Amino acid sequence: MSAHPRNAIRHLTPELERSIEQNPLLSIDTFLIPSPYIRDAGIAKDYEHSFVWVQEGEILGYILVYSDPDQKCFLIYKLVTSPFVRGAGIGTALGGHMVASIPREASVYLYVWEKQADSLEFFLNKGFHLGESLVYRNLIFRHLWGQASEILFKRKEESEQGPDKREEIGRTRHDARKTIRFLSHMVDMLSLDNCGRIIEDINRETTSLVNTLNSFRDSMSRVHEVNITELILERIVPYVGGSSIPCELRLKLQKTNQVVLGNYVDVSRAFINIVANSLEAIAASNRETGIMEIKIGEDQGTPYVRFRDNGIGMDEKRLVRGPEGIPLFVGKSTKARNEGEGLGTVQIFSTFGPDNITVDARPNRGCTWKISFSKPLLQSDPWYTRLERRFLEATHLQQSRPLTASSGYQEIVSYIWQTRKIEILLFDVILHFSAHQNIRTIFRSIFGYLVGETPESQLKEYIEGLRVDRPVMKEWLLETSQRVRSRWILIHAAGEGKNLGDAMLKSYGQALDNVIIFTLNPRTGAFYATDRKLAEHLDFAPYLGAEREKLLRGEFIGDVNSTEKPIFLGVWSVDSEEDLLKKLILLREGARTLIKTGGVDRKKPLAFYQTTWIRHSRDINSDAITTFGEFAELPREELLRFSRDADDEVQGFILGRE
Known part of the structure; x- marks a missing residue:
């Protein structure tokens, strides 16, 4: 959403609350x-x-x-947005409006399930603090609290963030291209005579390019994370190895893949400053063997990196901390000859903060730096973490009453939307198996179970035989499939005789990151749908009660109500002029069906697939775009407006979507 009217936020009233209860999207x-x-x-x-x-x-x-009678304590009980506007800043705007409306000294709190790591991250980034845990119905919830004056729900308007980000990416592209051109020139200059110098220059420019790109990535990221193990191996080890100061480097990796919160460029620069000071101290000590030890570990769950050297060290008086917690040596040269201005130590403390740094030193014995970090709540693989959270929400947190014959229309519609959310989870779980199997084969097996064709025992045996990097995904696949099937059965029974086509189609629009394909029987309105990567339209044809030539294939992404993106419809073949007209009539019938039973807006754009098999000189015009309303009302004699001269058969086959 590009613009938000000022009067978009209103007070909640009992009438609006009842309206919300009837809104399946909320x-x-x-x-x-x-x-x-x-x-x-x-x-x-x-x-x-x-x-x-x-x-x-x-x-x-x-x-x-909710609030107490004195208006000193406020509970954010629910903060909900429509799935079609998530990421648009509406939740942030509502939270900010609420906090701005209460006294600054008031306390605000809420509870978040511990597995919803991204939600925890969101509120912690807004200034909330973690409180004690609460066990409620065998689930652990985290108490988040903060004073209104500390909480910052800031939402950047498009005018604030758009141009800045465009300028930033423009500068990044310019700098990266310039560096790459320079690297190309240096490679062209490479010869036996100058290889040492040129390769050193290439290494330096490559590092500069990596830093430029990492800096841009960090500036765009909502949460900045650094793999400090990789950073040390890729940046610090080569730096020490390339130094002219003889030094034995000892690495102790208690954690071999430690990810922490931080800015890559700042952390990298701070580590270089620490190591550079250590090398200088070792050189000044005149020892025959310099030793530097770098350890990555954890202390009571807190990650840390420890740098230890056997250089000249420092006098204990210089380690005394001032009123701001910063030692006296910071900002002053730590080198024996007092060269430099001490800017490196300033950068180190400004990057990590004095509370996260411990420095211990003894004259002529060496110096030890210990840097403590915070762990990101979304650890390891963010994609897997979010998938796990969605699975746990569907299996442990989702609360809905099973449908019965007495369930009301709105209750059934809400249940359908909830079911689609679990289906979309199923799509994404299947995609996780793509490294070792054909995911279309997996989907066909799962779909056979969903429609009652494959017994559950056979499905269990099939899933058990699949290969996957994370074995727990097999459990997720089976359990999610079982949940979807049981819900399909309940929807079919409770929806008997009710027109649910609107919810059945539109509910797939929750899959904002998935292209949804569907195969439709225009006569009955029946259809099946899935993620485009998991199936072909023909996979659904045997289950729709008609031969292929009387079915339509379609595709859409996101909100079906949105007029920004079209729904695609198409056929598989055109054999003759007579068949061309029949297929256009079939497409018109499909448009009418989707308007009548699917709830598609008449203003919704309609586009057409390239026909797969063209055996005639003319074809449906895949470049034409109309609206559902216009196409549905076209008289028979005007349908041929949406045809054109065809490509030859081979070209048409190649260009076909299937």
Whole structure:
């Protein structure tokens, strides 16, 4: 969303709250959360400090707050946004508006499930503090709290962030291209006579290029992470090895893949400064053998890097810390000849902060630096961590009543949206198996189970035989498949005789990062859909009650209501002029069906696939774009407007989407 009207935020009212309860987009995540009264039985729902985001008449998000009678303590009980606007800053704006509306000395708190690491990261970055844990229904929730004056929900408007980021990436591209051209010239100049000097220059410029790119990456990242093991092996070890000062380097890697919070360039520069000072101290000691030890370890869960040398050390008086916690030697040269201005030590302390640095030194015995770090909450593989969180939410946190014959329409619709969210999780779990198997084969096996064709025992045996880097993914695949199948059965039974086509199609729009393909029977409105990487349209044809030539294939991404992106429709073959007209009529029927039963807006753009097998001189025009409403109302004689001269058969086959 590019612009937000000033009047988008309104006070929550009981009427709006009832409207929210009927909105499936705002009730997809019906997560189990602790009772609002679990910490303070005296709080009550506070409509004055609860808000909704309304845009063009649609509620896109809300924040529900409870407070005590004295208005000194506020609980953020729910902060929810529509799946189609996540990442647009609406949640941040609602939180900021709420915090701005309460006294600065007031306390704000909330509970977050411990497995929702990205949510914890979000609130911690806003100024909240971690409190004690709470066990509620066998789940551990983290208490987050903060004073209103400390909490900063800042949302950058597009005008603030767009040009700056565009300028930044422009500068980065310019600098990177310049360095690459320079490297190319140096490679051309390389010869037997100058190889030593040129290769040294290439190494230096390569390091400069890496630093430029890492700096840009860090500036764009929401959370900055550094793999300090890789940094030391790639930057520090070569630096020590290339020094003219004889030194034995000892590495102790208690953690072989330690990732911490930090800025790559700043941490790298600080480490270089520490090592450079150590090398100078070793040289000044005139020892025959200089020793430098670097250790990566953990102390009671806190990662650290320790640098130790046997150089000239420092007098204990210089280690005394001033009122700001900074030792007296910082900002003054640590070299024996008092060369330099001590800028390196200033950079070290400004990077890590005095509370995270311990320096111990003795004259003529050496110096030890110990740098402590914070762990990122999203550790190791962020993709896997988020997938794990989604799986745990679906299996442990999601709370919804099973559907019955007496379930109301809105209840069924909400259940469908929740089910689609689990289906999309299933798509992404299957994609994780792509390193060792054909994921389309896996999907066909899973789909056979979902439609009742494959018994569960056979599916279990099949999944057990799959190869995957993380064995737990097999459990996720089976359990998620079982959950989706049971939900499909309940939806089919409860939805008998009800027009649920609107929710059935639009609910796939939650997959904002997945291109959704579907195969549609225009006569009945029945369809099946999945991620484009997992199947071909033809995989669904046997299950839709019609032969292929009477089915349509389609594709879309994101919100079906959005008029920014089209839905694609197409056929598999065109055999003659008569067949061309039949296929255009079939496409028109499909457009009408999606409007009537799928709830597609008549203004929604409609585009056409390239036909796969073209055996006629004319074909459907895949360059044409219209709207569903216009195409659905076209008389028979005008349908041929959407045809054109065809490519030859071979070219048409190559260009086909399948």
